[in-house]
Amino acid sequence: MFSSVIEPRFYETDTFGHINNTVITAWFETARTPIFKIFSPELDTNKLPLLLAHIEVDFAAQIYFGHNVTIKTCIEKIGNSSFYVLQQAWQKEQCVAKGRAVQVHFDFKTQKPSPLPEHYRSALSEHIGFDN
Amino acid sequence: MFSSVIEPRFYETDTFGHINNTVITAWFETARTPIFKIFSPELDTNKLPLLLAHIEVDFAAQIYFGHNVTIKTCIEKIGNSSFYVLQQAWQKEQCVAKGRAVQVHFDFKTQKPSPLPEHYRSALSEHIGFDN
Amino acid sequence: MFSSVIEPRFYETDTFGHINNTVITAWFETARTPIFKIFSPELDTNKLPLLLAHIEVDFAAQIYFGHNVTIKTCIEKIGNSSFYVLQQAWQKEQCVAKGRAVQVHFDFKTQKPSPLPEHYRSALSEHIGFDN
Amino acid sequence: MFSSVIEPRFYETDTFGHINNTVITAWFETARTPIFKIFSPELDTNKLPLLLAHIEVDFAAQIYFGHNVTIKTCIEKIGNSSFYVLQQAWQKEQCVAKGRAVQVHFDFKTQKPSPLPEHYRSALSEHIGFDN
Numbered sequence: 001m002f003s004s005v006i007e008p009r010f011y012e013t014d015t016f017g018h019i020n021n022t023v024i025t026a027w028f029e030t031a032r033t034p035i036f037k038i039f040s041p042e043l044d045t046n047k048l049p050l051l052l053a054h055i056e057v058d059f060a061a062q063i064y065f066g067h068n069v070t071i072k073t074c075i076e077k078i079g080n081s082s083f084y085v086l087q088q089a090w091q092k093e094q095c096v097a098k099g100r101a102v103q104v105h106f107d108f109k110t111q112k113p114s115p116l117p118e119h120y121r122s123a124l125s126e127h128i129g130f131d132n
Numbered sequence: 133m134f135s136s137v138i139e140p141r142f143y144e145t146d147t148f149g150h151i152n153n154t155v156i157t158a159w160f161e162t163a164r165t166p167i168f169k170i171f172s173p174e175l176d177t178n179k180l181p182l183l184l185a186h187i188e189v190d191f192a193a194q195i196y197f198g199h200n201v202t203i204k205t206c207i208e209k210i211g212n213s214s215f216y217v218l219q220q221a222w223q224k225e226q227c228v229a230k231g232r233a234v235q236v237h238f239d240f241k242t243q244k245p246s247p248l249p250e251h252y253r254s255a256l257s258e259h260i261g262f263d264n
Numbered sequence: 265m266f267s268s269v270i271e272p273r274f275y276e277t278d279t280f281g282h283i284n285n286t287v288i289t290a291w292f293e294t295a296r297t298p299i300f301k302i303f304s305p306e307l308d309t310n311k312l313p314l315l316l317a318h319i320e321v322d323f324a325a326q327i328y329f330g331h332n333v334t335i336k337t338c339i340e341k342i343g344n345s346s347f348y349v350l351q352q353a354w355q356k357e358q359c360v361a362k363g364r365a366v367q368v369h370f371d372f373k374t375q376k377p378s379p380l381p382e383h384y385r386s387a388l389s390e391h392i393g394f395d396n
Numbered sequence: 397m398f399s400s401v402i403e404p405r406f407y408e409t410d411t412f413g414h415i416n417n418t419v420i421t422a423w424f425e426t427a428r429t430p431i432f433k434i435f436s437p438e439l440d441t442n443k444l445p446l447l448l449a450h451i452e453v454d455f456a457a458q459i460y461f462g463h464n465v466t467i468k469t470c471i472e473k474i475g476n477s478s479f480y481v482l483q484q485a486w487q488k489e490q491c492v493a494k495g496r497a498v499q500v501h502f503d504f505k506t507q508k509p510s511p512l513p514e515h516y517r518s519a520l521s522e523h524i525g526f527d528n
Contacts, residue, residue, distance in 0.1 A: 009426045011286045013279040015177040015329065017441070020275045021184045022161050026154040030405045043462040045147040045413070052153045056188035065279065066439040141294045143418045145411040147461065149309070152407045162273045175330040177281070197411065198307040279441040285448045286425050290418040309411040316417045320452035 001131045002073040004031040008065045019063040025055055028087045028099045031071035035085065035103070038123045049114065053082065054102040061096040063089070069096070075127045081105045081113040083124055133263045134205040136163040140197045151195035157187060160219045160231045163203035167217060167235070170255045181246070185214065186234035193228040195221070201228070207259045213237045213245040215256055265395045266337040268295040272329045283327040289319055292351045292363045295335035299349060299367070302387045313378070317346065318366035325360040327353065333360070339391045345369045345377040347388055397527045398469040400427040404461045415459040421451055424483045424495045427467035431481060431499070434519045445510070449478065450498035457492040459485070465492070471523045477501045477509040479520055 006027050014020040033043070040047045063069060069091045076084035082104045089097040107114040116124075138159050146152040165175070172179045195201060201223045208216035214236045221229040239246040248256075270291050278284040297307070304311045327333060333355045340348035346368045353361040371378040380388075402423050410416040429439070436443045459465060465487045472480035478500045485493040503510040512520075 007426075009422065010429065010432075011278060011284045011422050011425055014275055015277040015279070015281045017279045021187070022154075022158040022275045025157045025187075026405065026407050029152075029154050029407055030403075033406065036406075052191055054188070054190050055153070055157075056186070058186050059184055139294075141290065142297065142300075143290050143293055143410055143416045146407060147409040147411070147413045149411045154407045158273065158275050161275055162271075165274065168274075285451070286418075286422040289421045289451075293416075293418050316455055318452070318454050319417070319421075320450070322450050323448055 001127060001129070002031065002034045004033075004071045004073070006030070006069045006071060008063065008067070008069060010065060013065050016062075019065065021057075021059060024057055024059070024063070024089060024097050024099070027069070027071060027089065028055070028057070028073075028101065031073045031087060032085060032101065032103075035073070035075075035124075035127075038120065049106055049108070051104040051106040051113075052101060053104045055099065057097055057099040059097050061091075061094055063091055063096050067091055072130055073127075074130050075124050076100065077128075078116065078121055078124055081115050083116070086130070088130070133259060133261070134163065134166045136165075136203045136205070138162070138201045138203060140195065140199070140201060142197060145197050148194075151197065153189075153191060156189055156191070156195070156221060156229050156231070159201070159203060159221065160187070160189070160205075160233065163205045163219060164217060164233065164235075167205070167207075167256075167259075170252065181238055181240065183236040183238040183245075184233060185236045187231065189229055189231040191229050193223075193226055195223055195228050199223055204262055205259075206262050207256050208232065209260075210248065210253055210256055213247050215248070218262070220262070265391060265393070266295065266298045268297075268335045268337070270294070270333045270335060272327065272331070272333060274329060277329050280326075283329065285321075285323060288321055288323070288327070288353060288361050288363070291333070291335060291353065292319070292321070292337075292365065295337045295351060296349060296365065296367075299337070299339075299388075299391075302384065313370055313372065315368040315370040315377075316365060317368045319363065321361055321363040323361050325355075325358055327355055327360050331355055336394055337391075338394050339388050340364065341392075342380065342385055342388055345379050347380070350394070352394070397523060397525070398427065398430045400429075400467045400469070402426070402465045402467060404459065404463070404465060406461060409461050412458075415461065417453075417455060420453055420455070420459070420485060420493050420495070423465070423467060423485065424451070424453070424469075424497065427469045427483060428481060428497065428499075431469070431471075431520075431523075434516065445502055445504070447500040447502040447509075448497060449500045451495065453493055453495040455493050457487075457490055459487055459492050463487055468526055469523075470526050471520050472496065473524075474512065474517055474520055477511050479512070482526070484526070 087099040217233040219231040351363040481497040483495040
């Protein structure tokens with residue numbers, strides 16, 4: 001499991017006085033960075049063979065400015081050429097949002113999904129499920 | 133059905149040279165504005181009895197800077213106190229992303245979901261499904 | 265003079281209930297797009313020989329969600345290898361923000377500023393000053 | 397002097413492969429948070445008697461994804477009802493951007509600038525100038 005701490009920024013609030021919902025997908029992308037590093041340790045986007053196919057987020061509670069948010073990220077399952085990422089955002093000991101992202105291993109030359117090589121499957125499988 | 137035209141902005145691109153995925157949820161929120169106006173014509177957030185409970189997006193193709201994007205928005209179904217919104221982003225005659233948002237009619241005083249009054253149900257039901 | 269219309273987006277508001285100040289520099293970048301097109305009509309960033317060296321913004325009044333904003337953009341002056349851009353944001357017939365941007369004509373191969381060729385100077389000079 | 401560490405986020409890059417320029421003003425706002433806390437320790441925006449009147453940024457070098465950025469923030473000078481904030485962004489031991497922000501002590505009831513009370517002047521004056 002990966003864990004990232006996000007300090008909410010003032011410009012991320014909206015008129016309702018909370019963090020705007022659209023910001024959460026951006027935070028979740030940010031918290032998937034350790035997964036991107038499995039595919040390109042130096043985060044070289046020219047060598048990052050990944051595509052985002054799907055995201056979903058359940059909003060459980062308001063997220064406030066002024067309190068850190070911890071994003072927990074794990075692998076849910078690994079398919080032939082794609083894998084599922086689960087994410088949770090926690091603030092003040094409450095789970096405020098849950099997300100899922102489907103990343104596809106993609107060959108940009110052929111413009112097609114490509115089977116996940118064994119060393120990536122192995123590295124991803126070390127992060128299956130949330131710690132308790 | 134509602135239709136909004138978005139002109140992609142340069143700062144919305146990322147290193148991959150396309151519009152960043154996290155921007156799409158922001159565009160989809162923007163394209164739900166006509167629905168928010170059903171609940172508060174003057175977009176007064178103090179009078180907007182809505183909460184976002186869930187979003188999901190399927191990314192179908194890269195979105196490019198330099199070409200307008202049309203967001204089509206319709207109501208999928210209306211529940212007791214919530215309703216589902218379907219959205220599609222089109223660029224150069226291709227559907228590049230599809231989304232769904234679940235909005236909850238919410239009573240901020242009692243902090244509970246609240247049944248959708250008939251006049252809202254009626255207004256929403258005029259926008260069920262995409263035009264062909 | 266160039267003129268762009270921006271429809272403020274809900275996620276661009278902040279807790280104060282207005283458009284967040286940091287959004288204005290993003291809008292101003294967006295409104296400089298017609299200037300970028302002078303240098304690359306197809307907005308190909310690989311062929312855009314420009315660097316942003318400086319920006320400044322004076323905030324004159326609150327900017328509200330729910331009302332369009334018109335950004336007026338003109339060239340202030342043209343130097344040897346750089347040029348100054350003036351911008352104004354107008355909402356409800358009030359000038360709500362003024363900005364200046366200094367763009368440098370840059371040779372990315374030598375990594376040095378490069379004198380503005382005559383055809384660019386000529387194209388830029390057609391947009392000096394705001395219309396009355 | 398205040399110091400904040402920012403981890404650049406992937407969605408903050410643009411097609412040029414660097415952090416987009418408009419993001420810097422957002423980071424600088426974020427790094428002024430400790431100054432906002434002088435006026436409202438709990439960051440209650442209803443009690444924050446400040447307005448942003450002016451910003452300026454000099455961009456000195458490209459800012460890269462994958463390397464932390466340190467923002468240094470100090471008070472430049474204190475006027476009757478306003479104060480100037482100086483900011484520097486550092487990445488890999490290079491100053492990549494410099495900024496100035498003019499904040500106005502504002503009475504939202506009378507909608508006018510208001511002289512800075514002595515306890516605020518005193519608190520601000522402890523942060524004049526950058527440490528060496």
